[in-house]
Amino acid sequence: MSTQFNSDLHMHSTASDGGYTPYQLMKKCHDVNLEIIALTDHDTVNGIAEAIEAGNSLGLTVIPGIEFSTKHGGKSVHILGYGIDWKNEKLLTMLAAQREMRRRRLDVMLAKLEQANVPLQAKDVLKHVDGGAIGRPHVAKALIEKGYVSTVAEAFDQYLAEGKPCYVEKEQEMTVEKAISWIHKTGGLAIVAHPVYYNLDSEIVNWVKDGGLDGIEVYHRDHDEQAVAHYETLCKQIEQETGRRLLRTGGSDFHHEDYGRVPEPLGVTRLKNEYAHELLRRLNQ
Ligand SMILES: [Zn+2]
Numbered sequence: 001m002s003t004q005f006n007s008d009l010h011m012h013s014t015a016s017d018g019g020y021t022p023y024q025l026m027k028k029c030h031d032v033n034l035e036i037i038a039l040t041d042h043d044t045v046n047g048i049a050e051a052i053e054a055g056n057s058l059g060l061t062v063i064p065g066i067e068f069s070t071k072h073g074g075k076s077v078h079i080l081g082y083g084i085d086w087k088n089e090k091l092l093t094m095l096a097a098q099r100e101m102r103r104r105r106l107d108v109m110l111a112k113l114e115q116a117n118v119p120l121q122a123k124d125v126l127k128h129v130d131g132g133a134i135g136r137p138h139v140a141k142a143l144i145e146k147g148y149v150s151t152v153a154e155a156f157d158q159y160l161a162e163g164k165p166c167y168v169e170k171e172q173e174m175t176v177e178k179a180i181s182w183i184h185k186t187g188g189l190a191i192v193a194h195p196v197y198y199n200l201d202s203e204i205v206n207w208v209k210d211g212g213l214d215g216i217e218v219y220h221r222d223h224d225e226q227a228v229a230h231y232e233t234l235c236k237q238i239e240q241e242t243g244r245r246l247l248r249t250g251g252s253d254f255h256h257e258d259y260g261r262v263p264e265p266l267g268v269t270r271l272k273n274e275y276a277h278e279l280l281r282r283l284n285q
């Protein structure tokens, strides 16, 4: 049972920047025989109610999750939260304020797009956003729809990526410590997502020691065997130093078959059930 690879603890729905509604996503999870899954939309819990309802009716174990966008020393760092109280009023208020802030960022971006002769209106972008965070992928979709570019990659290369004419720095980004603290305050466990993207090993050690980080996403679709071995070793090293057991998590980071650095369908990257069971046991303690 526990040797089965039927878990996926990292995926996105239309509540953030995924391509499927929570309902459609749970249906897809069921179709590829996943058993334990977590919905981890960026900076929003708006898809969770639907995912739990749909997932449970299909016999899936659904862990409520979130993926916080944070900044550390100018680098984007994603912190996953599992088992959070997604109805917590303070959490919802904070997330709504963050969305407001991003809406203001969108206005600045729209002004820059106009200057670059690819004008968009807010509604062109917002129609691609389903209750969650507004992000550059939504702007990219609007640019494609208007015929200014033909792919999301082209939209980023020409306009939206850091250093391009329509890039706008995010304001007052959340820190890693703050994200961990929100996750803990709402009863969840905090995991650093896809660490291969940042190369911040010594910081990860500190986030465990000083911030109470609970684990590392050792398994991720963009982690090759070498990366998995590296982060497993890092987990062991931190465990020796701190005497604390770290959680290992993982998942597909699925958004849509056509999205991602190397697009792949749901069900290809799978996590061993024993890691998901350990997470569930820790949440129930
Ligand atoms: Zn991420």
Ligand SMILES: [Zn+2]
Residues within 6 Å of the ligand: 010, 011, 012, 040, 067, 253
């Ligand atoms: Zn993700």
